Amino acid sequence: MTNTMNTPPRFGEWAAVVSQRTNRSLAGRRITLPPATRHDADAADSGRAWRQFRSEAAQWGMIASDADVHAAHSPDACTPAGGDAPLDPRCPVTQLFDSRHAAGVAAMDYAQEHMPVTVALLKTLTGETDLDGVRIAVCLILEPKTAVLLRLLQAAGATVGVYCEPESTDQRVADQLRREGIMVQADAGWTAEQAHQGALRLLDEIRPQIIIDDGASFARLAALERPQLLDDLVGVSEETTSGVRAFEAMRDAGALTFPVIAVNDSILKTGFDNAHGTGETCVTTMQDILGARAFDGARVTVVGYGPVGRGFAMRIRTLGAQVTICDTNPVAALRAVFDGFAATDIDEALPQSDIVVSATGVRHTIALEHLRRMRQGTALAVIGGIANEIALDDIPDFHGEPGTRIRDLAVPEGPVIRLLAEGDGVNYTAGGGNPIEIMDLSFAVQVSAVDYLWRTRGTLAPGLHRLDADADRRIAAMALSVRGFRASHAVADNGYDWTLTRFAETERRSRTQEGR
Template sequence: MAKVVSLKKRAKVNNAPVHADIKDPLQAEKGRGRIEWAGRTMPVLNQIRERFAKQKPLEGVRLAACLHVTAETANLVIALKEGGADVALCASNPLSTQDDVAASLVVDHAVSVFAIKGEDNDTYYRHIHEALNTRPQLTMDDGADVVGVLHNERTELLEHVIGGTEETTTGVVRLRAMAKEGVLKYPIIAVNDAKTKHLFDNRYGTGQSTIDGIIRATNRLLAGSVFVVAGYGWCGRGLAMRARGMGADVVVTEVDATTALEAVMDGFRVMPMSEACRMGDFFCTVTGNIDVIRQEHFEKMKDGAIVSNSGHFNVEIDLKTLHKLAKGRAVLREFVEEFTLKNGKRIIVLGEGRLINLASAEGHPSSVMDMSFANQALASEFMVKNHRKLEKKVYAVPEHLDQEIARLKLRAMGVKIDKLTPAQVKYLGSWQEGT
């Protein structure tokens, strides 16, 4: 059961106790500063928050959010609350919670938070159930775990749910599979597929934060090393770009011919993992698939190869097999574990194979999450207004919302762009005029 955290010392939450399960409410002051600092570079979300405070588009809506509990997420949650939502928040990854941020959300904003950094798998799912105990009408997922639990274990709650949103590629893949099989019970907006999300968050956010996580965990030099990026989707593109910028010799592995060709054209060496595993000093998986690095790769790696993951789930590295192959294990420093194989070679795994940018670092910079979470806020508002018109399937973020977020971001950056003239609009919409 969740703990009842007493907030009677803080008048701004009306002296009411809040159901929560966090590490330490006394960390709230530190978290308060982090939340404010992140909010300073989230101008789009701040504008949405100001409008939400006036219009209350989410008034009385119960919302269960399963997201990385970071300072950026806190700013989203605060905006949703300003809009009138009753938010319950749990973590979408056992290692991604910032405990001080969780404390501030509970103490300063009376949000029911169920998240502790380093929680075990049982606690992780118990926290999801705690969030669902609020009988949500909206779900907000990063990986579709809330949707999965609702459809498999808490089906009695589905009658309350009017819609949801999904933050990441992995979750969207799961949800589209559910919709294709006809088992999805409510409409969901794929926030990940918005241009202002995946073109920026996935590429620039993942690229920078993953490198940040690897360097914080290891304090190793990337320049002059061979850095293997598994997967060249938008996250892989960003990671490869940043690793090359740090001076690494970047190798890309891929399964899609067109994407592999693009990586070649971008100037990277492309080869199968069976070849790349022999030469890599650093490895990072960003595919969203299982067993990308597995036994035959471990056995061929260099002594001391460093292996990490920045895909949503900890399934891309076959850790179960690595555990069986190892004759010895040792934690060398926080988030750095060494596995010694029977042939004497040592494989280093970072962050338990979980999202390294959140396990050992702080996730994406706030300025890029500004657009992602603006999409989440506006998609939630859209779902409340339009859910009766929607079928039980996965929808794209409406184009006009995507464009509005881009316009607001440009305005905040002081960037101006051209507008089409009436003649140009007419020309683009006609077929009569040729060369």
């Protein structure tokens, strides 16, 4: 895909290719474009097309600056957009690093190069907190970004092991981590029973003091099948919304006997990982499966309007989709309306939809009765990501086939629909997962949680805890700095004195006059 001043690419097609090829975030990324002049006497149509591209890039979250209009953009004139160099859509995307087909070590090194915040933060924190010998079990999607977190924790002196379910395991990464001396219990070819035994082996071998968890899976396994290990457990750092909900249920049942840091509740997680990371890559992965123009004019129902659903809906609207939101929370539905989307009941929306996505992280969000309401050929995907978010367990003889990107699914007493990624989270099972820069922020929060758990060991009460706002601010300041930006400053006295009301000046004058 090479473009000149006269032939701008379609933004949606270009974004899909760049996102899937590089696994880097487009949101927050700089892009160089021809100047946004109102009139272009030499090429009016071209000028309008580039202004449209600029507008769509801005809606996606990209930061545009003007390029040299007259510069030649042959393949030889372009340089690969390495480091934090701005992207130029006039250059061939084939010059960009293809993380999908690189060897494990190359993909891991590439990810680490673009995760400066996690690297810098861990270096700072380990200067304050000694992690030498701390036993950390990690239960996360195993791919290049996760490998960077594992590498960095190991380099900080921790004893680290990782477990991952087979459908979420990048085998080239698992193999490379073993070569680097990290304990790995993950294999893309495992059966469900082999995966279960692998998880137990990691618990038995590492006897974790800290668990970095996804969906509360590993901590609940320990509580149910290895309760004797909980005596050594300092605490858990939980990555996801569904995991926090599970720990809330444990707490309410009186079964939560250890501290949990709700990493998911950090604004650096929900506001970036969910809205921009998942929101962006689920769109581009679905384009990769269904076609680059799959959303152009499509009627799409998004079930769930949390950060993931909102980030997804905003982006597919940019690509031309007609979006309807279904959310059981009237506040979320109203927010969608004020964002410019129609909001209605799921039973009304489904029969009219070409594409349906579930964005809740709640089991049976799409129940069998919903599947029966869909049109023939409806494409169905999960962008939340827990087991049976679509009620596939209610379909007799349904068996998932890991690695299947799309299949026809005959709904009992209903239509034949197109199921994406076997009903798993589409971006991490059929694509490269959240972008590198986004996971840099999420893993920086995880590092902060690990540091906090270890510093407060023995004093932190069982239950759910949040990191304080200072942790988010420190990470955000680092992230701004590496991008060449910074937050503003405030003067020393800027109104935090609670006694200074709008009536304060009147009161002061009155007292002055009375004293005369």
